[in-house]
Amino acid sequence: MAALTINEAAETTGWSARMLRYIEREGLIEPSRSAAGYRLYGPEELQRLRTLRELLAEHELSLGDVGFALRMSRDGDLRGAVEAWLAAEPKRPEGVAASDWLRFEQQKHERLLAGASKAA
Amino acid sequence: MAALTINEAAETTGWSARMLRYIEREGLIEPSRSAAGYRLYGPEELQRLRTLRELLAEHELSLGDVGFALRMSRDGDLRGAVEAWLAAEPKRPEGVAASDWLRFEQQKHERLLAGASKAA
DNA sequence: AAAACCTTGACACAACCTTGGTAAGGTTGG
DNA sequence: CCAACCTTACCAAGGTTGTGTCAAGGTTTT
Numbered sequence: 374m375a376a377l378t379i380n381e382a383a384e385t386t387g388w389s390a391r392m393l394r395y396i397e398r399e400g401l402i403e404p405s406r407s408a409a410g411y412r413l414y415g416p417e418e419l420q421r422l423r424t425l426r427e428l429l430a431e432h433e434l435s436l437g438d439v440g441f442a443l444r445m446s447r448d449g450d451l452r453g454a455v456e457a458w459l460a461a462e463p464k465r466p467e468g469v470a471a472s473d474w475l476r477f478e479q480q481k482h483e484r485l486l487a488g489a490s491k492a493a
Numbered sequence: 494m495a496a497l498t499i500n501e502a503a504e505t506t507g508w509s510a511r512m513l514r515y516i517e518r519e520g521l522i523e524p525s526r527s528a529a530g531y532r533l534y535g536p537e538e539l540q541r542l543r544t545l546r547e548l549l550a551e552h553e554l555s556l557g558d559v560g561f562a563l564r565m566s567r568d569g570d571l572r573g574a575v576e577a578w579l580a581a582e583p584k585r586p587e588g589v590a591a592s593d594w595l596r597f598e599q600q601k602h603e604r605l606l607a608g609a610s611k612a613a
Numbered sequence: 614a615a616a617a618c619c620t621t622g623a624c625a626c627a628a629c630c631t632t633g634g635t636a637a638g639g640t641t642g643g
Numbered sequence: 644c645c646a647a648c649c650t651t652a653c654c655a656a657g658g659t660t661g662t663g664t665c666a667a668g669g670t671t672t673t
Contacts, residue, residue: 378649391632394651409640411649419580432571434561437630442565442575443560451510451552455562455657458548461541498619511662514621529670531619547646 375415376405382414386422393422399440401425496525496533506542513542519560521545 382404383390393412396402402421404412414422428434445452503510513532516522522541524532532569536540548554565572 380648383499383529389632390649391634395631407640407649410651411647412642421578424581428574434575435630437557438561439575439578440560441554446576446579453562454548454552455554455559456566458544458559459563459566461544466515486559498620509662510619511664515661526668527619530621531620531670555660 376402376413379412382412382419382422386419388422393431396422396425396436399436400443401436401439412438496535497539498536499532502532502534502539502542506539507546508542510539516542516545516556519556520563521559 377385377395379390382388386393388396393402393414397404397412402418402425404414404418407413414455427440428439432433445455497505499510499513500593502508503513506528508516513522517524517532522538522545524534524538527533545559548559549556565575
């Protein structure tokens with residue numbers, strides 16, 4: 374037999390049929406369809422469903438998280454924007470008192486912020 | 494003046510003070526503290542707060558999404574696992590009927606799946 | 614020392630996410 | 644042709660997110 378229908382796939386993967394549909398709507402795993410519209414899960418999809426389970430369990434992720442990762446992997450624009458934001462993370466060196474660091478950063482960035490509006 | 498307190502920061506960034514605390518708990522932006530424990534937002538934090546707003550608005554993200562991206566950027570293990578899962582995405586070539594493709598994939602992966610348990 | 618801040622913690626609530634169920638109807642196999 | 648499956652579309656309960664507000668108490672400023 375070639376591919377499993379949704380309930381069979383559910384049984385071998387540990388997901389419920391309901392969740393298989395949900396996962397599909399999230400864009401994570403989209404099985405092919407029979408002529409009549411039945412979902413058909415091939416070996417590859419089944420494997421991905423199993424590894425998806427492990428991934429979520431081992432790293433405490435949600436389907437939404439993986440969906441977001443997928444979105445980033447497809448939308449380079451998004452990925453770039455997110456990474457740019459993360460890259461700007463201020464890493465304050467250890468052993469420097471917060472207040473001192475603050476003044477240091479202050480001076481370092483004073484010029485850049487010259488135009489920033491200081492609303493009351 | 495060096496750094497802004499939470500309400501001042503809220504006003505210049507467009508967030509509410511409440512959200513600033515929430516963002517901090519999410520690990521996204523953690524301001525330094527005064528001796529008495531007051532949050533102190535320096536220019537860098539203020540800038541990040543503003544760009545965070547843009548990021549969310551322009552790409553329809555949630556704070557949780559950015560939090561997850563941050564987590565991935567810090568935990569290479571996690572990042573690797575997610576990317577590995579995404580990389581295995583089955584990209585079926587266009588112009589090939591689903592059923593044919595299915596049989597093709599079937600044979601292609603038969604060996605790999607030899608050991609997969611086929612629960613009833 | 615009083616006004617005007619800040620802190621954490623709690624209660625609240627709408628909107629959404631995750632899951633399950635159920636109903637009305639098409640498909641398939643014996 | 645009938646039982647056993649599949650499909651979509653809804654309703655719903657319980658958890659999470661995003662946000663406000665209020666209380667009890669410390670801090671800063673005048």
